[in-house]
Amino acid sequence: MLKRLLALATPFALALFLTGCNQPPKSTLPAAATERVTVAEPPNLFLLKQELKAYIDRGDYDASIASVAAQAKAWIEQRARQGGKLAIVLDIDETVLSNLRHMREMDFGYVPALWDQWVADADGPAIESMRTVYETARAYDVAIFYLTGRKTTDAPGTEKNLRDARLADYAGLHFKPNDFGGPTQAFKTAMRQKITADGYTIIANIGDQHSDLDGGYAERTFKLPNPFYVTK
Numbered sequence: 001m002l003k004r005l006l007a008l009a010t011p012f013a014l015a016l017f018l019t020g021c022n023q024p025p026k027s028t029l030p031a032a033a034t035e036r037v038t039v040a041e042p043p044n045l046f047l048l049k050q051e052l053k054a055y056i057d058r059g060d061y062d063a064s065i066a067s068v069a070a071q072a073k074a075w076i077e078q079r080a081r082q083g084g085k086l087a088i089v090l091d092i093d094e095t096v097l098s099n100l101r102h103m104r105e106m107d108f109g110y111v112p113a114l115w116d117q118w119v120a121d122a123d124g125p126a127i128e129s130m131r132t133v134y135e136t137a138r139a140y141d142v143a144i145f146y147l148t149g150r151k152t153t154d155a156p157g158t159e160k161n162l163r164d165a166r167l168a169d170y171a172g173l174h175f176k177p178n179d180f181g182g183p184t185q186a187f188k189t190a191m192r193q194k195i196t197a198d199g200y201t202i203i204a205n206i207g208d209q210h211s212d213l214d215g216g217y218a219e220r221t222f223k224l225p226n227p228f229y230v231t232k
Helices: 002-022 045-057 060-080 100-105 112-121 128-139 152-164 184-197
Strands: 086-090 143-151 172-176 201-207 221-223
Touching: 045 060, 045 100, 060 086, 060 128, 060 201, 060 221, 086 128, 086 184, 100 112, 112 152, 128 143, 143 152, 143 184, 152 172, 172 184, 184 201
Parallel strands: 086 143, 086 201, 143 172, 201 221
Antiparallel strands: none
């Protein structure tokens, strides 16, 4: 009986021994690799979009606009007391009307047909701190001229949106012609030159793009924040 047990146990023990011999040696490397090969790359688009959303949701975007608007308002009040045939120039998009809802629905992308529909729907809300600037200018009898990169064909929706937002007491509303071949900056500079030639002193030019403001023909310029897009 004992011999039979020993005979059965010997192959089993041998199998255990051989199994143990087949085990790979334990690694001495830490759980996380200590070296990583990589190359330089632009910032990640997904993370940038998350950062933009946080910038808006924290209230930092509105606060930054309000800060610039307060300075513009104070300057208009100070300068208007000196009298004269005075005017301010305002951009429209992200200056007096907000397109944030559309931009977020588009995940900060741009589809021309959908943008045209948004403009035609005339649903852009007024930027409240800039409405205060608008109202201050009118209270001091300072003329308001809108210069926008929107196309001439956008006029019906834009005019309705300005009326609905109570921003329609203006001396001029100028659209970039559909067939205008140059940059937006050239169009806006030429229009400010014309306003000046008509006898106005432009005491403030306010916009969210450098192309709104470059080119002269204004005593002071005020740049509103816009981390969402660039027009030239």
